[in-house]
Amino acid sequence: MGQYFATVARGLEAIAAQELAELGAGSVQPGFCGVAFAGDRALLYRVNLWARLPFRILMTVAEFPCRDAEDLYEGVQGVDWGEMVPPDRTLAVTATGKTQDLNHTHFTALQVKNAIVDQQRQRQGERSSVELDNPDVRVNLHLHQDHATLSLDSSGSSLHRRGYRPAVGLAPLKESLAAALIRLTGWTPEQAFFDPLCGSGTLPLEASLMALNRAPGLHRDRMGFETWPDFDPALWQRLRQEAEAMQLTTLATPIGGCDRDRDIIIQARSNALRSGVADQVQFQQQDLSQVEAPAATGILMCNPPYGERLGKGSDLAAFYALLGDVLKQRFKGWTAFVLSGNKQLAQAIGLKSSQRWPVYNGTLPCQLMKYDLY
Structure with missing residues (x-):
């Protein structure tokens, strides 16, 4: 069973939790701008396919106390990245949130990337290339109250982009x-x-x-x-x-x-x-x-x-x-x-x-x- 977090627009947490429960998610827990839930791999795929409200579905990899850059580097190195991010896969890291010492998301993301590629070099002798726009694996770090959550982003581009709308007016509603x-x-x-x-x-x-x-x-x-x-x-x-x-073929009304x-x-x-x-x-x-x-x-x-x-x-x-x-x-x-x-x-x-x-x-x-x- 994997632990997941669906990011949603502020104020929609409760209604998104309802949608996830309908799709078969377990241990559904609304939080701030998101909903935590649990399930197997089939559920992860199904939620990405069917959920209409979330932006991204993150798969939790690790959580650890984190106050400064040293805590962050050690926490990330404490995870075994071997099977999740092999050196032949491209990598990107996004960071959200901050602590008193880690208050610049670009530096934070860089620290996470360094910890991962340093481990790859030590264990496999080679490292992943960074690909910001379309990586094979996107790692997400979230900092909140001296606590770090590491996740893999299972969605790729934001799920609100359905793929049908290159044409938008001046003020599109997501x-x-x-x-x-x-x-x-x-x-x-x-x-x-x-x-x-x-x-x-x-x-x-x-x-x-x-x-x-x-x-x-x-x-x-x-x-x-x-x-x-x-x-x-x-x-x-x-x-x-x-x-x-x-799919149905005709509308009822x-x-x-x-x-x-x-x-x-x-x-x-x-x-x-x-x-x-x-x-x-x-x-x-x-x-x-x-x-x-x-x-x-x-x-x-x-x-x-x-x-x-x-x-x-x-x-x-x-x-x-x-x-x-x-x-x-x-x-x-x-x-x-x-x-x-x-x-x-x-x-x-x-x-x-x-x-x-x-x-x-x-x-x-x-x-x-x-x-x-x-």
């Missing part, structure tokens, strides 16, 4: 955050889903991938663990084939979005094509003032501009008031969810929210507000 927001709403694929301010389409696309039971990891070029010495290609192939066999910018709708359609749902998800160029509900009931969700992000200098208060009017007049019977990073603008919607969730969009504190529309 796919993992979009999936988390949809999950918070309690939406199910039997309900229509609509985003009247869809940008490059992330919210409707994530909803459609959930509804069609498409594993988000299927679009990715490579997982980090595929270049580990103990990689099991037969197991990975089997899990991918199972995921492909579980409409999923779509619109945006007033023609070029952005072209991007959204291009992203839908890449994710294999172009024939399922409807994207239309339409101004917010012209929007009509695509079904009698459903979930409306949007991430309007909030000054920090887009539209500085434009009259955003009037735009939010228009959004409130459209929700009231044209979406009776629906439930609406609006993500905003600006409380004053949110008040301009002119509706009373029935529930609010604090979430972070990157480093920006936001609120997801729920409106029951009668």
Whole structure:
């Protein structure tokens, strides 16, 4: 059984823990910006393939007390790297967190790399080359309160990069955050889903991938663990084939979005094509003032501009008031969810929210507000 840690956006730890438990993870424990869990190799592969909320899945290698550079070097040297990082594999080290003495992540990462390659030279007479962008093995060190955790990064590039979205608008919502927001709403694929301010389409696309039971990891070029010495290609192939066999081909209800910018709708359609749902998800160029509900009931969700992000200098208060009017007049019977990073603008919607969730969009504190529309 391996010990793992899924890194997630701040504020999403509890909902990510729920997702991991559903995927079969054991000993699930939410922490700060992540969730610890346990499982076998098949679970590690399955979580990388299926989890929609995490950024990375780290496999814990060792933990030790660590106050300064000497503690760090000795702690890293105390691990047997022989089978995890043979000299013929390229290596990269990332460091996060700090102690009073180790407060420069570049120096910390260098110290970890030195300890590993020194051990390789002593025991095998040769050492790994460093490859920062696309290493065979990425080692992660996290420092917190004079304690070090060493891990291997099983994901490679961040899992939020599904592989379907080279085309993004000016203010893209990360796919993992979009999936988390949809999950918070309690939406199910039997309900229509609509985003009247869809940008490059992330919210409707994530909803459609959930509804069609498409594993988000299927679009990715490579997982980090595929270049580990103990990689099991037969197991990975089997899990991918199972995921492909579980996909549905048609949506039960409409999923779509619109945006007033023609070029952005072209991007959204291009992203839908890449994710294999172009024939399922409807994207239309339409101004917010012209929007009509695509079904009698459903979930409306949007991430309007909030000054920090887009539209500085434009009259955003009037735009939010228009959004409130459209929700009231044209979406009776629906439930609406609006993500905003600006409380004053949110008040301009002119509706009373029935529930609010604090979430972070990157480093920006936001609120997801729920409106029951009668």
